[in-house]
Each structure stands twice: as structure tokens, then as C-alpha cells.
Amino acid sequence: MSAFICLPDHIGLLAAHSYSDYDDRRDEVIQKIKSNAILLAKLNWKSVRCRYGAEGVRNTAGCTLTSYLHQCEIWAERMYKDERAQKVPPVWILKLVDCYKYQSCECDRYQHEEAWKLASLISEKAWTRLPGYDQAPWSFDVDFLANVPNGK
Numbered sequence: 001m002s003a004f005i006c007l008p009d010h011i012g013l014l015a016a017h018s019y020s021d022y023d024d025r026r027d028e029v030i031q032k033i034k035s036n037a038i039l040l041a042k043l044n045w046k047s048v049r050c051r052y053g054a055e056g057v058r059n060t061a062g063c064t065l066t067s068y069l070h071q072c073e074i075w076a077e078r079m080y081k082d083e084r085a086q087k088v089p090p091v092w093i094l095k096l097v098d099c100y101k102y103q104s105c106e107c108d109r110y111q112h113e114e115a116w117k118l119a120s121l122i123s124e125k126a127w128t129r130l131p132g133y134d135q136a137p138w139s140f141d142v143d144f145l146a147n148v149p150n151g152k
Contacts, residue, residue, distance in 0.1 A: 012075025037076035
């Protein structure tokens, strides 16, 4: 597989979607979102380093780790405060998480990393925001197939 460093905006948007109460502007919420951005960014960086080595990650990122983490923090706060970012369709968030996970899986035991678990949590939140999710049956019963809507 190949891997690349996700843009700070990509990391920032995922971090913003790790917290769902967009009306909460308390400093501690902003700090948590920034911490989540750092967590996500570090795993992505580590993955590219595992794949290509230290020189390869510098060439891929075009900056130092410190600079990259700082940019991810900035974008996390921007995305959290941006109304357009709050309205990104859930399926787009799901796709961004899939991309992030693909770029962040080059090290052994990556599935045990906190960032990986956070990315999975962001996906779970996005699934529940998909159109029709709330109206879908919770479990299978005798009327389940009879209630399937016509069409796609």
C-alpha cells in the first residue's frame, strides 16, 4: 500500500466532527478538538514514516512534524467554528475517515492506537446522521421485508 500525509484541513474536519455539539464554544471543548486533531495527525505521520522512513515522510509532508501538528490544531478550531464544515454530508465524513484510515495503517498494531479508535467513533457518529437512519427499523421482525420501501 501507499500512504500520504493527510492535509491539515482534512485532519481538522475529522477532529471537528469528533465532537457533535457545535453550539458549545467553551475553551475546553476547543482544546479537546485540538487534542483530537493532534492524535489523528500523529498516527498519520507515524504511518507514513513506517512506510517510507524519516526522509520519505519529510518529502511527503513538506514540513516538520511540529509544523504539521500546529497546522492541524489551527484547522481543527477553524472547522469546528465554520458552519459549512458542520453541514458536511455524513457520507463525505465517512469517506474522509476511510481515506484517513487507509493513510494511517502502515505500522504494526495500528488498530490499537487511540487515533484509530477515534476515527472509528467519528464514523459511527456519521452513520447515525445518514438520511433515513432514524426511520429505519431497529431490528428484524416478521413485517421487516413487507416494510421495505419501493425503489432504491
